Amino acid sequence: MTAKASDFLIYDEASGVYRENPEQAVRDDVEKHYWRHVLQMVVKDWRLYLMLVPMILVFLFWRYMPMYELLGSFKVDDVVKPVADQYFKGFSNFKGLLVGSGTFATLSTDFWRAMRNTFLLSFYGLLFGFPMPIILALFFNEIKSDIVRSGMQVFTYLPKFMSTVVMTSLVIMLIRQGSSATGAPPGIISQALAALGLISQETAQNGLLNNPNYFRAIYQISGIWETAGYDSIVFFAAIIAISPTSYEAAQIDGANKWAQMRYVVLPSILSTIVIMLITRIGSMLSIGYEKVLLLNEERVAIYQTSEVISTFSWRIKTTQNQSGLASAAEMMNNVVGMLLVIGANTIARKASNVSLY
Amino acid sequence: MKRKLEISELIFKIFSYLFLTIFALLCLYPFLYAVSASISGRHVVEYQELILFPKDIQFEAFSFMFGNNQFWNAYSNTLFLTIFGTVWSLVISIMGGYALSKKRLLFRKAFNFFLVFTMWFSAGIVPQYLNYLATKTVFNSIGIMDDKWLVVIAMGMAAMNIILLRNAFENVPSEIEEAAIVDGSTEMQVLTKVFIPMSKSTIATVALFFAISRWNGYFWARQMISNANEQPLQVFIRNQLEQYTDLEQLGGWTANYAPDSVIFALIVCSIIPILIIYPFIQKYFAKGTNAGGVKE
Numbered sequence: 013m014t015a016k017a018s019d020f021l022i023y024d025e026a027s028g029v030y031r032e033n034p035e036q037a038v039r040d041d042v043e044k045h046y047w048r049h050v051l052q053m054v055v056k057d058w059r060l061y062l063m064l065v066p067m068i069l070v071f072l073f074w075r076y077m078p079m080y081e082l083l084g085s086f087k088v089d090d091v092v093k094p095v096a097d098q099y100f101k102g103f104s105n106f107k108g109l110l111v112g113s114g115t116f117a118t119l120s121t122d123f124w125r126a127m128r129n130t131f132l133l134s135f136y137g138l139l140f141g142f143p144m145p146i147i148l149a150l151f152f153n154e155i156k157s158d159i160v161r162s163g164m165q166v167f168t169y170l171p172k173f174m175s176t177v178v179m180t181s182l183v184i185m186l187i188r189q190g191s192s193a194t195g196a197p198p199g200i201i202s203q204a205l206a207a208l209g210l211i212s213q214e215t216a217q218n219g220l221l222n223n224p225n226y227f228r229a230i231y232q233i234s235g236i237w238e239t240a241g242y243d244s245i246v247f248f249a250a251i252i253a254i255s256p257t258s259y260e261a262a263q264i265d266g267a268n269k270w271a272q273m274r275y276v277v278l279p280s281i282l283s284t285i286v287i288m289l290i291t292r293i294g295s296m297l298s299i300g301y302e303k304v305l306l307l308n309e310e311r312v313a314i315y316q317t318s319e320v321i322s323t324f325s326w327r328i329k330t331t332q333n334q335s336g337l338a339s340a341a342e343m344m345n346n347v348v349g350m351l352l353v354i355g356a357n358t359i360a361r362k363a364s365n366v367s368l369y
Numbered sequence: 370m371k372r373k374l375e376i377s378e379l380i381f382k383i384f385s386y387l388f389l390t391i392f393a394l395l396c397l398y399p400f401l402y403a404v405s406a407s408i409s410g411r412h413v414v415e416y417q418e419l420i421l422f423p424k425d426i427q428f429e430a431f432s433f434m435f436g437n438n439q440f441w442n443a444y445s446n447t448l449f450l451t452i453f454g455t456v457w458s459l460v461i462s463i464m465g466g467y468a469l470s471k472k473r474l475l476f477r478k479a480f481n482f483f484l485v486f487t488m489w490f491s492a493g494i495v496p497q498y499l500n501y502l503a504t505k506t507v508f509n510s511i512g513i514m515d516d517k518w519l520v521v522i523a524m525g526m527a528a529m530n531i532i533l534l535r536n537a538f539e540n541v542p543s544e545i546e547e548a549a550i551v552d553g554s555t556e557m558q559v560l561t562k563v564f565i566p567m568s569k570s571t572i573a574t575v576a577l578f579f580a581i582s583r584w585n586g587y588f589w590a591r592q593m594i595s596n597a598n599e600q601p602l603q604v605f606i607r608n609q610l611e612q613y614t615d616l617e618q619l620g621g622w623t624a625n626y627a628p629d630s631v632i633f634a635l636i637v638c639s640i641i642p643i644l645i646i647y648p649f650i651q652k653y654f655a656k657g658t659n660a661g662g663v664k665e
Contacts, residue, residue: 067465342493
């Protein structure tokens, strides 16, 4: 008996799923002529497979082909030849960046500085940026009037939908330096901070963005402004899912607000917090280059705190045209990043039975 | 049963209102400031005398902007990129998500992995740049000289959005699909008449994500579009920012509005379309992010 493609899977009415045909003859035949069956199935269902094609092509050309370009990190830098024709050079680009001897000395220093900045920006983001949406969600839960609450929520989501260019332009304008020629004072936010005594008049006048000591704070605060409101949605959804009877029971037991937070709210949203935390750790090393570039472009003075791996490699590429070195730097960053994602995902699966991807 | 608030609950409630009011106002403040600064007089803006409400109101910064052909050019380029880019990304994502949602699809796991891997590992900015550069050469050699098409076609796909659509399509009851097939629908009809109408809110969310990211796109457009007249609004804003903040130092400015007002006017113009659609799309956000709890 020669089985047709349609015999390979049969529709199970009861459970509504396709199952393999249990008949032994069919199964044997499928095993013997596996690829013929695959072909038959694809031909029979060609419309479905055709729908996949554009997606596959787009991802292949513009997501996977760049990974092929990463091979350049193993090759000698030659600006004329494409990656495929370049001379294979081994790990010298990596070694140069990591160890930095001879001509690589400054490059290596800059590379480690960028690594440090990448890590620190992510770490501070975790420390200050992560708790903020949770706090907002807890507070939103206190506002019982739907109109008032959603009004406030709308305002806090808004910055998320503005472009990085608009965000950074506003940041640049609001903390801009004063002018000694015309006697113009610094930007309004700098003035306010100086009036509150948080920064000195002189620092404000010289421009906060020109001072390397303030870049990290500017990055984190603008980040909170941008995303905290929007990120609170997930936590807020978890909090409103808590049954009112839990609160009532706690109240009858005489729990005050803090005890309710501690024993009712926190345990209920813990799994959401853990999942979001793990996601965040997973994407730790992927600092958005667009925002950093827009903030530190033309401001070499603050590179020491602002340059991250992606902007470092972009600088190597644009100023020295060393694609191989630039790719090597990003390769290291991205491999560590991927290990973090996989590690975080594994932990999430073990801890909560939820796989993020 | 109405019970009296305990003192700790009262404190917490008051503090919540206070904190959220301040936070919400702080979120809004830069935008309000931008509006005020774009219509305030030169001295007020230059000497940072503006706190919230506009003073010495002028509208010349806006009329200067509206009289600038480059501005309208940039605006129409952004509209082009947003409309064609969103349609392109959405059509591909819907078809891909639909196919991936079918249990009978062979190698379904492998296709999913192919997609999800791009979320784990990205080549990075320089390899991506080299890749787009090569694509550009190919596009130019087959006669597509307008780099906007490169931006539309090569950029802006997101694995996450396809997964959102796949999950939505998986939730459509299979009985309805069968009924449609029994009635003689083809695959395409099943998709357009059954699955798309039944996943309207997810599709709206995903379309919104695509449209916003297209509207806000900056970096790759700046790198890849060679012709300055084809650049989108975000690049135009950035160029103006760089140009006008220098100009002020030179002291060659004679208008009765500050150079900064021009930038603020531009910023206001660029966010108005988002503000207009914002109230209508707002309700979809929660849905979109909640569906982000991805499963496999």
